[in-house]
Amino acid sequence: MAKKDFNPANNIQDLQLFGESGGVNPSISDSSTYTFLSAQTMLDTFEGNTEGCYLYSRHTAPSNLNLGEALAAMEGTETANVAASGMGAITPTILQFCEAGDHVVSSRTIYGGTYAFLKNFTPKLNINTTFVDITKLEAVEAAITPQTKIIFCECVSNPLLEIADIKGLAAIAKKHKLQLLVDNTFSPLTISPIKLGADVVMHSLTKFINGSSDTMGGVVCGSQELINSLRDVNNGACMLLGASMDSLRAASILKNLRTLHIRMQQHSKNALYLAQKFEADGVRTVYPGLPSHPGHALYNSMMNDKYGYGGMLTIDAGGLENANKLMELMQEKNVGYLAVSLGFYKTLFSAPGTSTSSEIPEEEQAEMGLTDGLIRFSIGLDDDIERTYQMMHKCMKEVGVL
Ligand code: PLP
Numbered sequence: 001m002a003k004k005d006f007n008p009a010n011n012i013q014d015l016q017l018f019g020e021s022g023g024v025n026p027s028i029s030d031s032s033t034y035t036f037l038s039a040q041t042m043l044d045t046f047e048g049n050t051e052g053c054y055l056y057s058r059h060t061a062p063s064n065l066n067l068g069e070a071l072a073a074m075e076g077t078e079t080a081n082v083a084a085s086g087m088g089a090i091t092p093t094i095l096q097f098c099e100a101g102d103h104v105v106s107s108r109t110i111y112g113g114t115y116a117f118l119k120n121f122t123p124k125l126n127i128n129t130t131f132v133d134i135t136k137l138e139a140v141e142a143a144i145t146p147q148t149k150i151i152f153c154e155c156v157s158n159p160l161l162e163i164a165d166i167k168g169l170a171a172i173a174k175k176h177k178l179q180l181l182v183d184n185t186f187s188p189l190t191i192s193p194i195k196l197g198a199d200v201v202m203h204s205l206t207k208f209i210n211g212s213s214d215t216m217g218g219v220v221c222g223s224q225e226l227i228n229s230l231r232d233v234n235n236g237a238c239m240l241l242g243a244s245m246d247s248l249r250a251a252s253i254l255k256n257l258r259t260l261h262i263r264m265q266q267h268s269k270n271a272l273y274l275a276q277k278f279e280a281d282g283v284r285t286v287y288p289g290l291p292s293h294p295g296h297a298l299y300n301s302m303m304n305d306k307y308g309y310g311g312m313l314t315i316d317a318g319g320l321e322n323a324n325k326l327m328e329l330m331q332e333k334n335v336g337y338l339a340v341s342l343g344f345y346k347t348l349f350s351a352p353g354t355s356t357s358s359e360i361p362e363e364e365q366a367e368m369g370l371t372d373g374l375i376r377f378s379i380g381l382d383d384d385i386e387r388t389y390q391m392m393h394k395c396m397k398e399v400g401v402l
Helices: 008-013 039-046 062-075 086-097 112-125 137-142 166-175 224-231 237-241 247-257 260-280 296-302 320-332 362-367 385-399
Strands: 079-083 103-107 128-132 148-154 179-183 200-204 218-222 284-286 312-316 336-338 347-350 374-378
Touching: 008 062, 008 260, 062 079, 062 218, 062 247, 079 086, 079 224, 086 112, 086 148, 086 179, 086 200, 086 218, 086 224, 086 237, 103 112, 112 128, 137 166, 148 166, 166 179, 218 224, 224 237, 260 284, 260 312, 260 374, 260 385, 320 336, 320 347, 320 374, 320 385
Parallel strands: 103 128, 103 148, 148 179, 179 200, 336 347
Antiparallel strands: 079 218, 200 218, 284 312, 312 374, 347 374
């Protein structure tokens, strides 16, 4: 596998997308609809036969195509389709692959919204899911039935930070003629799932990729055939479910994408520093960069150079009350914000059991190791992480976590 030769940041940087009048950024197409000189060209465009012509911005728009092209370059796919949110990319893609009667094998530790979609929503369409421990390849293979169409996982799972063996899963998918769909939201640049054998990669752009917590966005990166089918006017799930991105947002996310490599390095550097300190203090800490993480060696075998182990870490505060007290105090001391989401310049923290994973029933949370004292951190871009650590350490002492 030529993983080491693949540099996703170079691929983004090498793209030259100019604007009108020689602008160094592409012009924003601030229109929802487009005029035609001839009625025939309009008809041809509706049918998707006219390269370079635009009809209506729910179908596609120049700014959205530019962002999609950059994200496809990052993931090493033929092309990509951007959407209004991460869920706006993930849900239509699953529906594009599955019809009534089909079956999905999914990791049981995934973002709560995706979990709820597969657990509660798709069964109404007679698409059923078996949730498995994704770290056990034999459990994944055992769950496959003749109706299975896709395997779904997150490279680094939300919120437990379990590491999926993308090469191993890709081999199983290939053997059973299934598609491996991977949500790479927690590990952009760091892991390149397509290079490891995945078929489709999705992201919530709302997180690290945009990085300024000012917009929602999503993307599905895959083959031209898949993206064409998602955009098909008669049968495309992206087209018909309508979660299209606005052009102004596509333009702003593209600009932020260009600094992703620098931001990821700083998020990772800071998170590793804090994880090592917390662990040395005796706090139960989960971070893929720690040798104590069960997926550490696997992560090392999959990661691209330079970007580290990502900005996400969890600690166990030993109960919900402690977790809540600690988060409130850290916010009061301006260490970070008590907020869901990730990838911001400021550290964000939340208790997943009562927030982003609350869709998962309590007994299932317990089974997967999601304790109520778990705090998920998205570590920020702090310039002086030693200072941040000292403040966190003080907060932990004050509420009795240490
Ligand atoms: N995938 C992961 C791993 C997430 O953490 C999230 C949101 O938290 C999503 C998908 C959904 O993305 P969005 O909120 O942009 O719809």
